[in-house]
Amino acid sequence: MDKLIEVRGLKTYFYTEDGIVRAVDGVDYVIEREKTLGIVGESGCGKSVTALTIMGLVEIPPGKIEAGEILFHRGDQVIDLAKLKPKGREMRAIRGNEIAMIFQEPMTSLNPVYTIGNQIMEAIILHQQRKKKEAKTKAIEMLRAVGISLPEQRVNEYPHQLSGGMRQRAMIAMAMSCNPSLLIADEPTTALDVTIQAQVLELMNALRVEFHASIQFITHDLGVIAGMADDVVVMYLGRIVEASSVREIFHNGKHPYTRGLMNSIPSLAATKRRLEPIEGVVPDPFDVPPGCGFEPRCPQAMEICRTKMPELKDVAAGHATACWLYE
Numbered sequence: 001m002d003k004l005i006e007v008r009g010l011k012t013y014f015y016t017e018d019g020i021v022r023a024v025d026g027v028d029y030v031i032e033r034e035k036t037l038g039i040v041g042e043s044g045c046g047k048s049v050t051a052l053t054i055m056g057l058v059e060i061p062p063g064k065i066e067a068g069e070i071l072f073h074r075g076d077q078v079i080d081l082a083k084l085k086p087k088g089r090e091m092r093a094i095r096g097n098e099i100a101m102i103f104q105e106p107m108t109s110l111n112p113v114y115t116i117g118n119q120i121m122e123a124i125i126l127h128q129q130r131k132k133k134e135a136k137t138k139a140i141e142m143l144r145a146v147g148i149s150l151p152e153q154r155v156n157e158y159p160h161q162l163s164g165g166m167r168q169r170a171m172i173a174m175a176m177s178c179n180p181s182l183l184i185a186d187e188p189t190t191a192l193d194v195t196i197q198a199q200v201l202e203l204m205n206a207l208r209v210e211f212h213a214s215i216q217f218i219t220h221d222l223g224v225i226a227g228m229a230d231d232v233v234v235m236y237l238g239r240i241v242e243a244s245s246v247r248e249i250f251h252n253g254k255h256p257y258t259r260g261l262m263n264s265i266p267s268l269a270a271t272k273r274r275l276e277p278i279e280g281v282v283p284d285p286f287d288v289p290p291g292c293g294f295e296p297r298c299p300q301a302m303e304i305c306r307t308k309m310p311e312l313k314d315v316a317a318g319h320a321t322a323c324w325l326y327e
């Protein structure tokens, strides 16, 4: 296995006036070089906080990396990102350069008062020490690579002059402009129309291959993962409840939460099948159940589930789940 990122026992907590939120509570996963890992779960499951922790973007305080390692394999070097100072020189050199991130809503990352070109050029000048003219040529090249027509003209336009899909493409161009080894995409297509969504997913796949990058793809939609990821981890209440290859999870998903997510994916083939939403809501993060976090919503809950937390255990080669049904 050619590892790029190894997350080991990661815990990111938030210390608030109302109590402690264990947003990420002991998470382990590996992202292989030139592969895509999908992280799936509902809002509040910790998938975005995991990404922000890798990027050194968790606000400290109230946030704190309580435990764990984020091992970044760079050639022969292994750097523990969890040990770096978020605003320190080393982390700033990695963030946006070797590890880049795109978000659901490009307008939260694009500055409305600067042209698209200037914003792409800024990263290239900062991280790659290129001259302004060279950076502009590279910005145009990147806009072309992400399928934006008339890139020589678009490079001088402002974010509000582009459509939602174009802005997301511009964000991807900015993120990929320094040729990162890891692109973290946090719900990058959720705000887009379905047809544009498919184009952006296809584009990301193509760029991953072209730039020899890996992707950590975060989504609440297991359906999106199917065509996008090699491996998948399903998160619930800050923990991983299931992890396997995408193929295995779709054919042999074990955890009742994973199966609930699958039953809520619309299918064109099965037009008569009723969609079955997962009943109930994610528990209050200040009042997490003592046993399995999914127990209040689980149709198969047993007595032990109320009091004891199941550990993530292998159920097959490369397939693990945290559920008492498989103990």
Ligand code: SF4
Residues within 6 Å of the ligand: 255, 256, 257, 292, 293, 294, 295, 296, 298, 299, 300, 301, 302, 305, 310, 322, 323, 324, 325
């Ligand atoms: Fe359901 Fe129990 Fe499994 Fe949790 S451990 S998912 S409550 S069966």
